[in-house]
Amino acid sequence: KKPRAPKVLLRKEDQHIPPVGTYFQSSTMPRYTLVIGNYNYSSWSLRAWLCLKASKEEFDLVCIELYTDGYKEKTLQFSPSGRVPVVIDKTLKQESQSIWDSLSILEHVREQTNGAIDWPVETAARAHA
DSSP: OOOOOOOOOOOGGGOOOOOTTOEEOOSSOOSEEEEEEOTTTOHHHHHHHHHHHHHTOOEEEEEEOTTSTTHHHHHHTTOTTOOSOEEEETTOOSSOOEEOOHHHHHHHHHHHTTTSSOOOSSHHHHHHO
16 A cells, blocks of 8 residues: 655645745744745745745745846855755854755754654655655
């Protein structure tokens, strides 16, 4: 029997995906800023967005339209690697506060939120996820 991936449950109001080329700033001073690309070119960006939404952490969001004039310069403002997605954690005490790999983002948020999001316990389900 094939293991099933866990469902990520989001409230209806949390399911809205913002348009590309926009900047959303939360009303509080959130710990994270998530920088993503447009979803038709960067499914990894969507994964990082889902991770932060599922964690219930507030975050600022920057959407960059990829493969347009000046997109690389915009990306480099937030990410030394020039890649998206990138999460900037304002509490990190190192020179670079950015985490740019989607799996690293997931692991970092999982560790920092005391398991608000987590991998499945069963080995087969975890491998599938």
